[in-house]
Amino acid sequence: MSVRTGSARGRLLAAVVAVTGLALAACGGAKVGGGGGGGGGGSTASAVAAGSSGSTTTTKCGTVTLADNPWIGYEADVAVVSYVLRTDLHCNVQIKHLTEQVSWQGFSTGQVDAILENWGHQDLAKQYISNNHVAVDLGSDGLTGVIGWFVPPWMVQKYPDITNWKNLNKYASLFKTSESGGKGQLLDGDPSYVTNDAALVKNLHLNYKVVQGGSETALIQSFRAAQQNKKPLLAYFYSPQWFLNEVHLVKVNLPKYTPGCDAVAAKVACDYPAYHLNKVVAASFAKSGSPAFTLIKNWKWSNQQQNTVSKMLAVDKLSDDAAAKKWISSNKSVVDGWLKGT
Amino acid sequence: MTAHVDQGDPTAVSKPDVSAENTRPTVSPGRRDPDVADISVRGLWKVFGTARTATRVPTTPELAAMSRSELRDRTGCLAAVCDLDFDVAPGEVFVVMGLSGSGKSTLVRCLTRLIEPTAGTITIQGEDITRMGDRALRELRRNKVSMVFQHFGLLPHRRVIENVAFGLEIRGMSRAERMRRATEVIELVGLDGYQQSYPEQLSGGMQQRVGLARALAGDPGVMLFDEPFSALDPLIRRDMQQEVIRLHREVGKTMVFITHDLSEALKLGDRILIMRDGRTVQVGTGPELVGAPADDYVRDFVREVPRSQVLTLEWIMREAVPADDMSGRELAPDVVVRDAVRAVLESTAPVKVVRDGRLLGVVGDPEILRVVAGS
């Protein structure tokens, strides 16, 4: 037998020893779905799938899939709701990072059980709720949404009349950038967000160009830099948003919203409406009788509460679970209300 | 070899047809009696090119008569094999020779329709293979005809024994049985002990023995060789030629052997067909070719051959004249010149060439010296 084979045998031996060692180490370790045992040299169950320590063998809840849309407030919703679902109701929670429209599409493919924070989207509601009957409106989640154009506070001090849209053309040259092609720049966020900005610019005859920032973070960083360095900035923004607590952005008043003034997307020439954000769930999920459904039906919180959690996530960089745990520990009664009937 | 054929089969006559009137031997024809031949080829054509034009060539007399280059210029088709006729007798070793590009490989592949002939008939052991369906053709290849290739064509991912057993495996023979048979054949070709090697681990000569064993494994009646030894160096080539001679003696197959090496052809071949640009130039035994080349092409071919080793006495004898001293020794007409040199030169009287007690002619010093000095 050659040296090579000898060493190969050595390797095999090592492998056997290693596996046996691991097996021994595992003795007394927590078993999957078995309620867990003592520490015996390994980590305890809490190291696994945070929060699911000692999960029960059977859960009547099963798996819940939540859509997670790309803004921090929504992430706060998901953090808290999914934490409660997992720890109190022992659900398996799957979180899908999707844009708004895609989340709706998920109802028809069974990819999504619930949207926690829906901003309007009447067309989608018509398609998926009224026509296809694959989704159900679960009513308000307690949040009120505002969308609009904002400027940093220093600009309002320096140019008090800037908050009237009629004066925007006067200041257009202030907002010129390398991207705006000689016009003023209006910075937009994620391409998936609800927006009429391009139509507004056109229909209000503003000498501006919509430039895509690409994300919520891009907007926040731009505003922060603008306020710090006293640089002009006009951008799309919205509330609830924790950042409004850090920098008190001022909304520019566009022509007043009247019901129906935004009926034709390309003809819009009025401000955004106030959004009463709501919950939407898949029809099959609503019929499942799952305690998760009851919880989501009961779930409701305020802009202020959401902002608190958002800030923990975005500024304090807590993980979703840590933030949820922290907030829940000081809001026990609110959570108990949600759990009623589950 | 010659001796063997002589005993073996009356139809495989490779001796010149010598009659009383005509002492000079005539060239033996390619065509024989097809009923007793193992392989019989008639009007075989292979024209490469677009199917429509190619099939027209053999049937259009004007095109069929054209030279290869003329045809190519006119039609874009390449006539690799043109109007070949020949028969191979059972047990005969039939050699096909020619320069590179003369169509030898194409010819030998047409014999089992590895290349589809354009026109003509090929009969092997009484069956017209040009009319066979796929299944019958496969059966023929599996059982009756096998082939040995220039670059061996072995499967590198299989061991020697698996390579040898490959043809049997394809027939669906059971594993145990084909391994037994393969082991036998491997012994026969002298590769015992290498059953478990991979082809890459063998020398070229040994690899070709594997190829040979593979061809023998199915126990075919006919074996085809396409320049099997030209990729080998000269010493190994000589070994392998001996090997083929030995195998032929032991198993007695009909063989069609392609080569472009004349000494190999002379050594192995009962008869030799010389091709040029797809056409037959001459068919005959070695001495026939050397003694009576049909044209300059053949003459060029045989120029380098040591004539004294190829020619027999009947090719150099002259008619006896009354002035001859008839006291010399008697020798048979098929004695090779080299072996007669001493006898002729030692005696003052010319040697008498005698068959069955009949005097055919005499050979004296001048005749011998002309051959020996000429070569």
Add this chain to the structure above:
Amino acid sequence: MARAARVYRRPGRLTLLLGILVGWLVLYAVLKGTDTISLAPSDVTSLHTRLNDLNTSVGDNRNSNPFFLYFINEIQVGATHFITFLQNLLSQPSGTRPVPVVGWLGVVVIMTVIAGRFGNWRVAVLAAAGFLFLGLQGLWQPSMDTLALTIAAVVICVLIGIPLGVLVAQYRGFERVITPVLDLMQTMPTFVYLLPLTLLFLIGPATGVIAMVIYAMPPVIRLTAHGLQAVSTETVEAGRSLGSTRPQQLAKIMLPMARRTIIIGVNQTIMAALSMVTIAALVAAPGLGQTVLQALESQDVGTAFNAGLAIVVLAVVLDRVTTAASERARATDHARTRLRADPRWRRGADLVALIVTAVAVYLSYTYQLFAAFPDHLAIGGTRLGLDLGTHIESWTSSATSWAQRDLGSITGPIKNGVTYHALNPLQNLLDSSPWWLTFIAIVATAFVLGGRWAALIAATCLGLVVGTGLWQDSMDTLAATLIATVVVVVLGVMFGVWMGRNARADWGIRPFLDALQVMPAFVYLVPFVALFGATRFTGIVAAVLYAAPVAIKIVADGIRGVPAETVEAAGSSGCSTWQVITKVQLPMSVRSLALATNQGLIYVLAMVVVAGLVGGGALGFDVVAGFSQSSLFGKGLAAGAAIVLLGIALDRVTQSAARRAGGHVSHRAT
């Protein structure tokens, strides 16, 4: 007259190009702003509306139309089941279990054993280390999601691709039909198939996998065909002469002999599939791609880099293992290794490996510790942190914040310089000239560079672009692409010449190029967004970084390919180094230069489009918006078509130009 004219030398190509440019500029100065075709971001043309209607009607009839019911939906459902199955196995909670069926220990051991069995012990160690590293990065679950997607895509590619490769090898006609399709599959920016795919298959992992399959399938088809065609005809003839049937020839001769080449094809398919994971995440495919995309959203360089690194680790492990396997499949090695190991010993080893795997899988099925990768180990009283990922993230983040803080004074001016002095003027020239003027100028340029055919193709493509209604956006994308390509070619020549002439430089630089190529393109975007903001310039920088390695490698190989004797001859006749480079080495590698330009363009276009996500705007943005706003779906689809048209035009023109320059550009390496 004509005869007299022929006496004069025809004007050189450079003169003609200059003439075109001057004429264009003059007319631009006069006609600027007239006859432009512009479309506001929220506006749509009737074509777009019709495509929207198509989308809606597909949505409404998805479950009644037989084409969908019995074909498209079947594929979608089948793919989804397959992926879900793999995810339950590897990454996602399965059934009532809060963890997947096979935990980390099982996966690590299985990978190690496979690597050892089909490769060698070195890659086995690499596989073990690599997969453990994924766990230590804190990315076990997304990594396994990515692995599951990749496995799904590669299995589908192999199941479809190898039979197709066999057909290609056997039928000339089929080869002629499929080759241009494969070319298109590989040159089309991956980004653009997403939207049409979502029309058919909706958003979700199935669509992600199908997109991966489209991009990753060509190598396995091409290499299977190549491997089969390369089997020596004599060997096949030998098989035929023994009376084998066609299936026998295929199964017993050709496929085994082509095995190594086929494995190389599978290797390239795996790499291509992995390079798609971030793109697939755009249609909600799970895994590391999601992590990268979210990091892009929150501009979190640390997270993006950590996840990108995980993709690189996966890629390196899978690449080395399959490469080792292909090497072993080479017949010579095959013979050697097989002989050395006594079959009985091998069988024993296989048995032991099987038992070890079974035990590991059982442990990882049963015990929490081996199921989900722990973030720390508590041994006795001491706590051993296993979260390497957090460290990687914070290191990277602090490095970028430093760069952002301290390089701001440099990056700002660079960005503005390029934008104001190159990008804006070019973009204005392209999109503010009357469209017909730009059209004529481009077609004329194509004619001068590539000849009649190139001009015809360019004219057709541009005509269709006009038809999409997205002329202005297309011209903006073209401007960014051209500028980035110029930079790529300059870098390619500089570094390529250096590496081609200096083996040490090559040795030092090549690994970085390899790493740059494996890192998913999106990961580049994140730090540059942090440095340059959401601007077109960011897209250009990312595109340059993405495309430069390819161009550099091609040029380096070309320079090295110049025969040493020729270079020596030049040196011995007294050429200076500069003269050797400019008069001998570069002219002799003109084919590589042309190929580098061609490939550079295609890579740049792909990336410039992706940069639409972060302020690049133009066509890329239209496509992204198409995913997320149903009213813009049609426009997104049209934008995808415009990207493909631009790509075809650029590809064909550079190819023809290359042929005229004396080289033939073969398509993306297979």
